[in-house]
Amino acid sequence: MRTDKxxxxxxxxxxxxxxxxxxxxxxxxxxxxxxxxDEPYPYVLCNDGSEHHFRKxxxxxxxxxxxxxxxxxxLLPIILEVQSEQGDIVVHSKQxxxxxxxxxxxxMPLVVRNMSLRIYRPQVQVLRSSLKTTTQYVxxx
Numbered sequence: 001m002r003t004d005k006x007x008x009x010x011x012x013x014x015x016x017x018x019x020x021x022x023x024x025x026x027x028x029x030x031x032x033x034x035x036x037x038d039e040p041y042p043y044v045l046c047n048d049g050s051e052h053h054f055r056k057x058x059x060x061x062x063x064x065x066x067x068x069x070x071x072x073x074x075l076l077p078i079i080l081e082v083q084s085e086q087g088d089i090v091v092h093s094k095q096x097x098x099x100x101x102x103x104x105x106x107x108m109p110l111v112v113r114n115m116s117l118r119i120y121r122p123q124v125q126v127l128r129s130s131l132k133t134t135t136q137y138v139x140x141x
Contacts, residue, residue, distance in 0.1 A: 022139050024048035030075040033062055037071065044077070052077065058134045065104045070097045077136040078102075080124065088118045105130050 027044040036042035042054040054076065063071055074097045081090040093099045094115050102119065103110045105127055110117045119127065128135060 019139055020047075025050070025052070026079075026136065026138060027052055027077065030077065032072050033059060033066070033074040033076055034068070034071040036076060037063060052136070053133065055133045058131055061130070062101060062134060065101050066097060070095075070100070073097055074101070076134050078131070078134060080119075080127075080135055080137050082137055082139050088120050089124050090116050090118055092116045102127060 024047050027046055029044070031042075031044055036054055036059055042056065042059060043051045046052050059076075062074070062076075066074060073095050078091060078098055078101070081092070083090060091098050091102065092115060093112050096112055099110050099112045099117050102117070106119070106123050108123075110119065
């Protein structure tokens with residue numbers, strides 16, 4: 001079971017010297033949807049010392065989209081990786097659960113290649129309007 005005290009390797013990779021300031025809002029570690037659903041005030045601690053709070057409504061919506069087993073595997077917030085050269089966003093999806101969730105929200109099939117999927121700016125707008133607190137941007141060079 002993950003806790004906020006554990007480091008998240010995926011997050012650590014984004015915290016290079018050049019981007020530490022810009023990505024300081026990232027969580028120290030993420031929690032599973034199942035863990036967050038059990039908390040009265042769901043949140044994760046961020047690298048800058050702040051707290052990132054989740055809306056219960058969004059958590060319930062996500063819980064409706066995945067099985068109980070997947071709820072214990074889906075780490076939140078879902079990280080939307082902004083790459084400087086491309087106009088698209090990368091979402092890493094080792095288990096395919098993120099792809100399942102995003103496909104349902106966007107109402108379109110998404111293809112996972114090499115454990116990641118790409119979405120484009122118009123899709124990000126739709127996604128963020130539905131999952132404002134359960135997704136977070138990370139910036140990468």
